[in-house]
Amino acid sequence: MLKIKFIIALVTLIAAALLFISAVNNDGYGPYKPTPLAFKIPDGWPKPPTNIWAKNKLTEEGFQLGKKLFYDGNLSKDGQVSCASCHQQFAAFATYDHDLSHGVNNTLSTRNAPALLNLAWMTNMHWDGGVNHIEVQPLNPLTAENEMGETLDSILYKLKKDPSYPPMFKAAFGDPAITSQRMLKAIAQYTGTLISCNSKYDKVMRGEATFNPYEQNGYNVFKQKCTGCHKEPLFTDNSYRNNGMPLNRFNDIGRQKITGDPKDSLKFKVPTLRNVQLSFPYMHDGHIFSLYQVVEHYRTGIVTEQPTLDSSLKERITLSKKEKNDIVYFLYTLTDSSFIRDPRFGPPMYYVPGKLPDHVEPVRDRQ
Amino acid sequence: MNKFLLHKKMYGLFAMILFCMCSFSFAQPVKRGTLKVTFVQTANGKDIVLRDSVYTNPFGETYSVNKLKYYVSNFSVPGSAQVTENDPYHLVNASEESINSFEIQLAAGTYQNIEFLLGVDSARNCSGAQSGALDPMNDMFWTWNSGYVMFKMEGSSPASNADLQRIEHHIGGYKGPYNVITPIKLSTAAGHEIKISEGNSTELIIEMNLDHYWNNAAAIKISESPLCTTMGALSKKIASNFSGLFSIKEVK
Numbered sequence: 376m377l378k379i380k381f382i383i384a385l386v387t388l389i390a391a392a393l394l395f396i397s398a399v400n401n402d403g404y405g406p407y408k409p410t411p412l413a414f415k416i417p418d419g420w421p422k423p424p425t426n427i428w429a430k431n432k433l434t435e436e437g438f439q440l441g442k443k444l445f446y447d448g449n450l451s452k453d454g455q456v457s458c459a460s461c462h463q464q465f466a467a468f469a470t471y472d473h474d475l476s477h478g479v480n481n482t483l484s485t486r487n488a489p490a491l492l493n494l495a496w497m498t499n500m501h502w503d504g505g506v507n508h509i510e511v512q513p514l515n516p517l518t519a520e521n522e523m524g525e526t527l528d529s530i531l532y533k534l535k536k537d538p539s540y541p542p543m544f545k546a547a548f549g550d551p552a553i554t555s556q557r558m559l560k561a562i563a564q565y566t567g568t569l570i571s572c573n574s575k576y577d578k579v580m581r582g583e584a585t586f587n588p589y590e591q592n593g594y595n596v597f598k599q600k601c602t603g604c605h606k607e608p609l610f611t612d613n614s615y616r617n618n619g620m621p622l623n624r625f626n627d628i629g630r631q632k633i634t635g636d637p638k639d640s641l642k643f644k645v646p647t648l649r650n651v652q653l654s655f656p657y658m659h660d661g662h663i664f665s666l667y668q669v670v671e672h673y674r675t676g677i678v679t680e681q682p683t684l685d686s687s688l689k690e691r692i693t694l695s696k697k698e699k700n701d702i703v704y705f706l707y708t709l710t711d712s713s714f715i716r717d718p719r720f721g722p723p724m725y726y727v728p729g730k731l732p733d734h735v736e737p738v739r740d741r742q
Numbered sequence: 743m744n745k746f747l748l749h750k751k752m753y754g755l756f757a758m759i760l761f762c763m764c765s766f767s768f769a770q771p772v773k774r775g776t777l778k779v780t781f782v783q784t785a786n787g788k789d790i791v792l793r794d795s796v797y798t799n800p801f802g803e804t805y806s807v808n809k810l811k812y813y814v815s816n817f818s819v820p821g822s823a824q825v826t827e828n829d830p831y832h833l834v835n836a837s838e839e840s841i842n843s844f845e846i847q848l849a850a851g852t853y854q855n856i857e858f859l860l861g862v863d864s865a866r867n868c869s870g871a872q873s874g875a876l877d878p879m880n881d882m883f884w885t886w887n888s889g890y891v892m893f894k895m896e897g898s899s900p901a902s903n904a905d906l907q908r909i910e911h912h913i914g915g916y917k918g919p920y921n922v923i924t925p926i927k928l929s930t931a932a933g934h935e936i937k938i939s940e941g942n943s944t945e946l947i948i949e950m951n952l953d954h955y956w957n958n959a960a961a962i963k964i965s966e967s968p969l970c971t972t973m974g975a976l977s978k979k980i981a982s983n984f985s986g987l988f989s990i991k992e993v994k
Contacts, residue, residue: 430870507888510870514878514885527879555879559871633887635920635974 407549409434417572423495431560436547441565443723451523453479461488467650474661482521485625487661490654492571498613502643502659505633510563571649575708593705596698604645615642616685619677623660640683652710666703773850773940780843783836785952790836799956803964805899810836812893817858823849833875853936854929860984861892861923867916889916902968915973922981934993949991958986
């Protein structure tokens with residue numbers, strides 16, 4: 376009896392030891408070996424409010440899959456509309472020169488497509504903050520009648536039939552199963568790593584460049600009058616405010632639609648101003664076409680009768696003509712040309728499973 | 743690493759495992775059995791059959807049901823040393839193809855009380871893309887105002903003044919004043935306790951009676967509220983009836 380017990384104990388011990396040894400070498404990805412990517416927070420920036428990578432391990436393979444999905448028109452009902460058709464890299468992933476964007480079947484969105492950048496720092500998405508996580512965000516455009524108009528069933532069916540996808544899902548997740556969860560996590564790996572941190576403003580902050588006198592004056596004025604909402608370094612404080620826009624033709628009440636609270640009427644998420652030179656037209660419905668007009672809005676255009684108008688804007692913002700021009704010069708320094716040209720974020724090239732395009736370097740080396 | 747060091751580490755490990763094993767053999771192993779939990783849907787004392795029968799609510803309004811789905815989550819039997827479920831989220835669907843049963847492992851014993859949530863706990867409403875019962879493919883997720891529809895009923899009624907006399911109730915909301923997640927606590931009748939013995943399976947059948955959906959804490963008339971597809975005051979009012987929906991039908 377004792378002998379048997381001893382043998383059982385010995386066998387268990389050996390098994391446990393083997394397990395221990397393999398656990399030492401285990402990097403958490405299981406038996407497959409994707410290329411881990413580090414998410415590097417630019418110097419001087421705050422930590423993202425939540426770690427969106429905690430349950431979505433960032434890997435090169437996941438990123439590449441997410442990018443392919445982002446650029447794939449097949450995710451839409453008519454095969455024509457990809458995420459990238461409304462979020463164009465050269466416009467900092469807004470829709471260039473469009474107040475509203477085009478969806479399937481000649482439809483139009485009812486809001487302006489925002490620039491997509493530094494999303495990992497965003498607490499909630501969309502102009503009204505209705506989307507509570509970067510992973511579930513794509514569900515909205517994928518299924519909206521006036522965006523991509525597709526059903527999840529049909530999307531997964533198409534992805535399974537396309538021979539290029541199963542190997543990419545395998546590379547990213549360890550087996551070729553294609554599920555909505557994996558698709559959404561992969562897209563988030565792409566959108567969540569669109570980081571813009573290399574504008575002239577950033578270089579000045581890092582001591583690598585200097586503002587000219589107009590920009591410097593604009594920056595000084597900006598810090599006095601605008602950073603209450605457009606907080607550095609992300610140029611948003613992630614809050615919802617009414618900045619005095621009139622109620623538009625879609626009766627878009629903004630945040631109130633989400634919370635049901637009349638106190639939130641006409642409040643919209645404070646947008647980042649990074650790359651704002653490229654993301655025109657402006658505001659949630661794109662009804663302001665130039666940055667001069669935006670600043671003029673704060674000077675003379677604010678609709679002051681609205682009860683929910685932000686208290687800091689009740690008196691509008693006093694600016695001289697020179698200050699107004701200089702603010703715009705300053706806003707131009709937020710343009711990050713390396714971001715909009717970065718091939719890493721550009722359309723995917725032919726993908727060989729297991730092999731990364733040569734020029735692509737893991738994010739950790741770049742930033 | 744030098745070989746000797748590795749060995750030293752190993753010895754330590756072996757000793758630890760040996761210790762664990764010894765303490766294991768002294769501990770009394772828990773005797774477990776299975777509780778199979780099944781949800782059935784009824785109205786007017788009949789099982790609900792989709793797109794078939796006509797039912798009458800307490801206000802005399804007749805209606806039929808095309809879709810009936812709801813989440814139950816975090817099922818527990820207090821005091822039962824229950825083995826945590828791998829996936830504690832279950833989508834009950836009144837469609838014929840749906841099974842609507844799941845199994846949990848409990849320690850042997852006799853139990854009177856059960857608890858679960860009608861709905862998906864708030865954490866899972868804001869934790870990104872989910873799988874299983876919570877997969878957005880199940881058409882129970884709001885995409886414009888993230889969060890799960892906790893209870894979905896669609897059908898039609900002559901009392902409805904909506905397009906095509908439809909009824910569309912998508913009840914959800916996980917936070918603040920519009921939280922509809924409802925904890926449900928039920929107890930067995932005397933003499934009908936849940937008895938779990940080792941290796942055996944006991945079945946608990948829970949009835950969801952739609953009659954109480956219309957009239958419990960609040961009176962919900964189809965003529966007044968045929969549609970409710972966003973979270974808000976109406977959704978919350980309808981959800982105030984949730985606590986009366988369930989009862990224990992049978993333990994066998």
